Amino acid sequence: MAQDPIQSVQANLLLGFLGVGKTSAIRHLIGHRPQDERWAVLVNEFGEIGVDATLIGDTGIAVKQIPGGCMCCAAGPVTRVALNALLRQERPDRLLIEPSGLGHPADIIRLLQAPEYQTVLELGAVITLLDPRHVIQKRYQDHPLFNDQIRVADHWLFNKTDLCSPEILDQAEAWVRGHSGAQAAADRAPLPRITQGQMPVQLLYSPRLPSTIESDALGPAATRPAPLALPTLDWRSVPQAPEPGHWVAASHSADGFHSLGWRISAREHWQSEQLLEALYSLDCLRIKGVVKSESGWLWFNLAEGELSAGNCGEQTESIIELIHDEPLNCDRIRAQLESCRRAMAL
Numbered sequence: 001m002a003q004d005p006i007q008s009v010q011a012n013l014l015l016g017f018l019g020v021g022k023t024s025a026i027r028h029l030i031g032h033r034p035q036d037e038r039w040a041v042l043v044n045e046f047g048e049i050g051v052d053a054t055l056i057g058d059t060g061i062a063v064k065q066i067p068g069g070c071m072c073c074a075a076g077p078v079t080r081v082a083l084n085a086l087l088r089q090e091r092p093d094r095l096l097i098e099p100s101g102l103g104h105p106a107d108i109i110r111l112l113q114a115p116e117y118q119t120v121l122e123l124g125a126v127i128t129l130l131d132p133r134h135v136i137q138k139r140y141q142d143h144p145l146f147n148d149q150i151r152v153a154d155h156w157l158f159n160k161t162d163l164c165s166p167e168i169l170d171q172a173e174a175w176v177r178g179h180s181g182a183q184a185a186a187d188r189a190p191l192p193r194i195t196q197g198q199m200p201v202q203l204l205y206s207p208r209l210p211s212t213i214e215s216d217a218l219g220p221a222a223t224r225p226a227p228l229a230l231p232t233l234d235w236r237s238v239p240q241a242p243e244p245g246h247w248v249a250a251s252h253s254a255d256g257f258h259s260l261g262w263r264i265s266a267r268e269h270w271q272s273e274q275l276l277e278a279l280y281s282l283d284c285l286r287i288k289g290v291v292k293s294e295s296g297w298l299w300f301n302l303a304e305g306e307l308s309a310g311n312c313g314e315q316t317e318s319i320i321e322l323i324h325d326e327p328l329n330c331d332r333i334r335a336q337l338e339s340c341r342r343a344m345a346l
């Protein structure tokens with residue numbers, strides 16, 4: 001029997017630079033969603049392997065991930081496939097989309113507002129999480145992607161405020177309010193200051209503000225290649241589990257950033273303390289993953305020199321993914337990580 005067409009799925013974009021707390025926010029929102037609503041999540045990652053879907057997977061919400069660069073360009077060919085499959089399989093009431101922290105937000109919004117999605121998706125509030133420590137640094141203030149994430153948003157929240165002094169928070173607030181794309185903030189109370197992405201779920205239900213809908217607010221589209229339309233690929237090119245000792249490596253470079261990741265057999269076991277120390281010493285902008293350790297499955301997440309880790313549920317394979325603003329030496333890093341493995345008893 002033919003199903004009713006999918007219509008008016010409420011969609012929200014959750015933007016923010018690498019490691020600001022987008023996935024933490026999604027986990028929080030899922031935990032506070034209205035129980036009568038069916039939600040689904042689309043996560044786009046700069047890294048080729050992708051870890052966030054694993055980190056959200058235990059919430060029971062359907063998640064699809066698009067690894068390998070920005071969902072509107074580098075990963076463009078798979079985005080529509082993944083999005084259409086998610087909509088068809090889940091028929092959600094609400095779709096949360098986490099673009100890569102290095103994504104191009106204006107083009108992503110264009111993609112979601114393309115004619116083919118006009119009756120299918122209803123884009124609601126676009127929310128940008130900001131790390132106040134980034135906001136006050138010139139290298140972020142001058143970064144086009146960082147600026148775009150502020151420019152297209154309807155709401156701005158400061159996350160990681162536990163790591164900021166009151167002075168940093170005040171400086172960050174002043175800069176965002178003075179930012180040309182955030183005039184709406186000037187009329188409001190201070191921007192929300194949160195930790196661990198604990199934002200009010202009600203924000204998702206606020207509409208996209210009319211001033212931000214106008215296409216000229218999204219800036220010119222001509223500077224990047226148009227999104228591709230080749231919706232016939234699977235987004236996992238190597239579906240089989242990796243064999244012990246044979247790490248499946250994948251790397252990606254764009255916009256001055258580089259990712260390097262591996263899929264590794266679950267039969268390789270790790271000494272968690274040594275591994276976390278080795279990862280920490282790599283001094284990369286962003287590191288995350290899940291590995292089989294001597295005491296069960298371990299997730300880890302490193303951003304801005306801050307490491308979090310803990311046990312998680314059973315996984316099918318280990319994943320390690322690094323992102324940095326300098327090229328990453330695959331062989332050297334692999335050798336460093338391999339020295340943290342337990343002797344393989346296969």
Ligand SMILES: Nc1nc2c(ncn2[C@@H]2O[C@H](COP(=O)(O)OP(=O)(O)OP(=O)(O)O)[C@@H](O)[C@H]2O)c(=O)[nH]1
Pocket residue numbers: 016017018019020021022023024025052100101159160161162163194195196197286301302303306307308
């Ligand atoms: N101290 C502190 N750590 C936080 C806070 N929010 C998130 N984190 C930690 O920051 C790290 C990155 O958080 P994620 O939620 O994965 O960030 P993200 O924006 O999804 O990262 P990408 O998808 O890689 O861009 C994790 O280790 C989190 O536990 C916070 O408010 N305070």
Ligand SMILES: [Mg+2]
Pocket residue numbers: 022023024052098
């Ligand atoms: Mg994330």
